[in-house]
Amino acid sequence: MHLQPIALTLPSMEKNRPKKAEIAWVLLLRSQQVLIDIVETKLKNAGFPPLSWYDLLLELDREPGRGLRQYEIGERVLLNKHNLSRLIDRLEKQALVQRVACDTDGRGNVIKITEKGVQMRKAMWPIYEQAIQEVIANPLTIKQIDSLTEIMDTLLNRHIDV
């Protein structure tokens, strides 16, 4: 990732522009690309699978014996069902998770994390943790981190079903 210190790309060319919200939006958009790319690259360089795998493993690791129905996972991680189905394919191929037929619902199955999956998530965490440290904790003050948290929470809650 090699960013040039270019002038900020504003979203419009129309007059009376840009509004403040538009500047904030463009920065948010770009930071998402840059920061995620940094974290993904760190994981990859350490020989680990991408963040989406971590998310899935984490959700399953929270439900040790029981496992989770696919649609339950879909509610937790932001993936629609067909993508989730194939993400699980990939993890199952690596023996990190396991599909088990569901005895209360013949249509579905229950996804359980394997011991190998548990170990994988555990091994990924230090890298992930350090990456978060680098992209969030180091550049910002405590106050800024609190503020960021509050703002993101506000933005998210606006779009959550009640």
Add this chain to the structure above:
Amino acid sequence: MHLQPIALTLPSMEKNRPKKAEIAWVLLLRSQQVLIDIVETKLKNAGFPPLSWYDLLLELDREPGRGLRQYEIGERVLLNKHNLSRLIDRLEKQALVQRVACDTDGRGNVIKITEKGVQMRKAMWPIYEQAIQEVIANPLTIKQIDSLTEIMDTLLNRHIDV
């Protein structure tokens, strides 16, 4: 996009967790997904191409006659050259941009926006503008928007080459 009001998914299960930066990270990650998805969906529902097309058209629209070399575009939008090459393929197929041989560098070409491209960007903007209004301006106070801008700026500058 149908988000459940689920408990926040924290990134780790390790003890003494989570640090504040980790909460902020997870919220940032998720809000980026959600907000971008909302904006992309609005564009799509209005019959328009995705944000990446807008970005490219905008950069070119800023250089009306001259056009831009592909590597110059690559510096402005965050795309590596092979993806950019194919993005331009798609836009060229829709006659929104045009590849012109570069007379000062036989290897490269100059990308110019067409009149149709200019019109397309102009037509997309009201939808995009309204989407930004909805996901950023409406939920946040002016103060929060300023704060968000400052924080994103800080996060980004940390990872820019000097």
Add this chain to the structure above:
DNA sequence: TTCATATCGTTGCATATGCAACTAAAAAAC
């Protein structure tokens, strides 16, 4: 019970993205 409808999950197809290899031309080294 039976039929219509909704839900769970998978698959085929089109598109998007990352990586590595490649062509061609420019720039640098000699």
Add this chain to the structure above:
DNA sequence: GTTTTTTAGTTGCATATGCAACGATATGAA
């Protein structure tokens, strides 16, 4: 001037994602 190295851009391949259609089961209504 010739050779080597870098740079610009494209293409093939593997993978990832969105959409629509599908099979199978569960749920609700008559």
